[in-house]
Amino acid sequence: MNYRAIAHPIGHLLLLIAFLMLIPAGVDGFFGNPDWIVFLKSFVIVGGIGALTTTAFYGEAPLYRFRDAVIFVNAAWLVFSLAGAMPLYESSLNISFTDAFFEAASGLTTTGSTVLTGLDNLPPGILLWRSLLQWIGGIGVVALGIWLLPGLRVAGSQLFAIESSENTTKPYGRVSPFVIRLLSLYAGLTLACTFSYMAVGMSPFNAINHAFTTVSTGGFSTSDMSFGQFSGIGAYWVAIIFMLASSVPFLYLIRTMEQRNLAFDPQILALLIVCFVGSFAVFLAERFIVHDTPFHMFTLATFNVVSVISTTGYAANDYLKFGPLVVCIFFILTFFGGCSGSTSGGFKMFRLTILSNYILGLSRRIVRPHRIISTRYRGEPVSSPILEGVLVFAVLYTATFSLFAGIYAAAGLDLETALSASITALANVGPGVGNTIGPSGTFQTLPDPVKWMLAFQMILGRLEILVGLLIFTPDFWLDK
Incomplete structure (x- = not known):
């Protein structure tokens, strides 16, 4: 095992995590919250460990094997969850280390499950740190690691393929040009989402936090009511648009922006169909229970469905109060997920499309045993x-x-x-x-x-x- 191939990039990324801790430290300092000291201490500790690790394993670019890549990916998520938990554990939240690790792991994996209550009254630095964890996890600390290590070459593309499920391991010949385009797209989506939220009435702080957690399809919010804290219907449609955009393969978005002629990806069509059918089903189920305007009901139904399918996890209301049918629909939708190569989690539409085509082919062969039918994707x-x-x-x-x-x-x-x-x-x-x-x-x-x-x-x-x-x-x- 090549320990330097694993430890050296982790050291670099620990330094990145440490410097990001200065952002909530500055926010808490600006608002006079004493937790800025906790973030500063965490910066010193995590940054110190990162600097020592980087220095200790400094040297020529090591040769990477597949096993090194797999160990690095696993170690990265564990180490960064521990690092992300440190300021949460030491802060004024007064939570156990178990809860701090759970919250950090939920943030970095963009799951969005939380153990915290009273979000409306939490210090701004804590809220921003939770959102930053999801934003980092959305793009993937592994992808950032590749960008910091241009010497990875082939192994670099393997690392990114492991993290993002992108089948095209070298879409631009080398990893660096692709990662630069990826990070530019991610930053652009985040900025566009932030300004869109502000345009529909969100405060700058809420807009920034929710842009981080929307584009990353993470779902952390700044209120116990999640998106229910916003009364304006515009915020919901902004979230719907950017949750869907972040559930589409990023490589497809990049090549579309470069004005390349691309065949429409079947998994994108599958995503849109499932979202529409799910939204319409929930809307019809709630129509006989909730007394509201049809457009507002359809907006909330669409928002909740897209939030679950994209694995973002926002909630506009407690949709589980609308009966067993709605509960069943949302439980089933939890299994789907977005497209492969996006920030979304779940089973992924790419696999569902191939699996459905394979099952359809099997059924056709049962009717005509001697017929040769192959499973196809994009023809x-x-x-x-x-x-x-x-x-x-x-x-x-x-x-x-x-x-x-x-x-x-x-x-x-x-x-x-x-x-x-x-x-x-x-x-x-x-x-x-x-x-x-x-x-x-x-x-x-x-x-x-x-x-x-x-x-x-x-x-x-x-x-x-x-x-x-x-x-x-x-x-x-x-x-x-």
């Missing part, structure tokens, strides 16, 4: 490795969801909460269903062992399951 046959990967992921996704749900049920959670907690963590959605962890609840009352398991499951979901599970297989550690 081209899907290669066997990709098809096998989708099928294996589907099995692992189902098995992981079921296993963790069983563990949570054995730990004392009721069946509804156990099932919901498992899928919302695995898909990085945020709120679940039920009275405890629904859109109007928090994860605060869950037992500490369950919180640690949920945090681990969030990271596992962010790493597309297989990358996280590889390190537990004996063959992975055998020298070749």
